[in-house]
Amino acid sequence: MTSQPPCQRPSHSLSLSRRRDGWWSVRQALLERDRVIDNLKQKFHNKEKEVDNLLQRNSYLAREVRYRNEVIQHLNQKLAELEADQQEAREKIRSLLNRQALAVPPSKNIAQPTVGIGPFRQMSRLTREMNVSNKQLRSTVHQALTDMKNQLEQLKGAVGKMTLGEQEVAKEVEELRSLYRKEAVERKTLFNKLLELQGNIRVFCRCRMTTASSSCLETPDDQEVVVVQKGNRKKFQFDKIFPQSRTQEDVFAGTVPVITSCVDGYNVCILAYGQTGSGKTYTMMGSKENPGVNIRSGQLTLWSFRENISMLEIYNENLNDLLRKSSDAALDIRVQGKSVSLWVRKLTINSIVFLSLSSRSHLVVALEVEGSDQVSGLTSRGTLTLCDLAGSERISKTEAEGQRLVEAAAINKSLTALGQVHQGCNALHIPFRNSKLTLLLQPCLSGDAKCCVFVNVSPDIKDVAETLSTLHFGSTIRQVSLGKAAQNIVPAKNNKTDK
Ligand SMILES: Nc1ncnc2c1ncn2[C@@H]1O[C@H](COP(=O)(O)OP(=O)(O)OP(=O)(O)O)[C@@H](O)[C@H]1O
Structure with missing residues (x-):
């Protein structure tokens, strides 16, 4: 037998x-x-x-x-x-x-004419x-x-x-x-399928530049980062690792497929998470000479598209419109059916300015993108939300008291809520209402969106505990994938619809 x-x-x-x-x-x-x-x-x-x-x-x-x-x-x-x-x-x-x-008189006998x-x-x-x-x-x-x-x-x-x-x-x-x-429609479907296979949440790790001779980080390949602490080696895997040597261009190139998907009609969110001084603002905003993802994505012209921009700061669970001249009226987030209205004031992309904001607040820049393909006549609308989060260091480390403690508690609350949203995004109830940040980001974190998270880490040995904490956060959200995205495509005005 x-x-x-x-x-x-x-x-x-x-x-x-x-x-x-x-x-x-x-x-x-x-x-x-x-x-x-x-x-x-x-x-x-x-x-x-x-x-x-x-x-x-x-x-x-x-x-x-x-x-x-x-x-x-x-x-x-x-x-x-x-x-x-x-x-x-x-x-x-x-x-x-x-x-x-x-002139000739009539004559009976006309023998010869008188005129020649x-x-x-x-x-x-x-x-x-x-x-x-x-x-x-x-x-x-x-x-x-x-x-x-x-x-x-x-x-x-x-x-x-x-x-x-x-x-x-x-x-x-x-x-x-x-x-x-x-x-073009089939291409978009395939492109989206490709992104879905890669994961609707993509987590990139960026290591900050340092002049120190020793570092707590090793990057054996472009998907693995190793944290070395007192002889122990802890490995983390991400969709892409950007070591210190990688430029702003390289980093932006990593986000282009996801941004393209926004121009194809999907809501897209790019977040930078990490402790204070780990390079979040450098990644997102950059400098005039070396602009970051925010500026570069605004300059990207994939199709001929019109954009509107809104720029908000969340400080101590309060919203500030950074593009509004007077700050008399308090802002609030309006929930319309399932979508949250981010639009407070709209300006053109050229109005983006280099802001120096408090590291104790979240900066949310939202670009409303409408792409229209001249040949196919199709129009698609998406929102690209770019978020530079406040420093993620723990309260115990900050040894905060008074106003600092209030700020740290607010940041802690919102970042914890962000982690909960990522972890619960396949569940029936997603706790978006736990913080202003998650409520504001709801349209670009729920089922019809794609998300790209940068975990920014410092290679300094003194920061190793925070680096580990940041990488753990990134690893956790990498396990989760968003639901199938829904595309917002409409036929252009005065154009025939597809057969
Ligand atoms: N990849 C890099 N290359 C060169 N300089 C960098 C890089 N990353 C960060 N820096 C520099 O390191 C410093 C701290 O970076 P940055 O302000 O972006 O950190 P952060 O995480 O945004 O801090 P905060 O939470 O305070 O906003 C800045 O002077 C920035 O120019």
């Missing part, structure tokens, strides 16, 4: 390799879509050029028809003038002959010659008119054909546009 092999659960590495295979095949499909879309764009531009050429030719032909009509009109006028001249000449000859006849026959003959010859040349002229003008009319008919035929051709090309352009639209 043969024994049955024990039933085994698929190993973790097996599920990882399946996930990788899935990711790889989606990536291949996405590249293929990109090729098809490029091809369609090329065809579309060629057709547009064809239409331009046809329009140019058409307007040339129309001008030609107008010119020929004018020539015909002119020739007709000349002909009429000639006929009038001829008539006048005939009249003159007739009156001359009459006058001559009257010479001038009379000459006049007759002249009249004949004039008649002949007149006939020739008339026939030439008639011929020219007939030719001209024929040419005009031909031109009219060509214009008719051209109009038909234009209609056909316009139809082809519309078909191409519809195909492009379909491909």
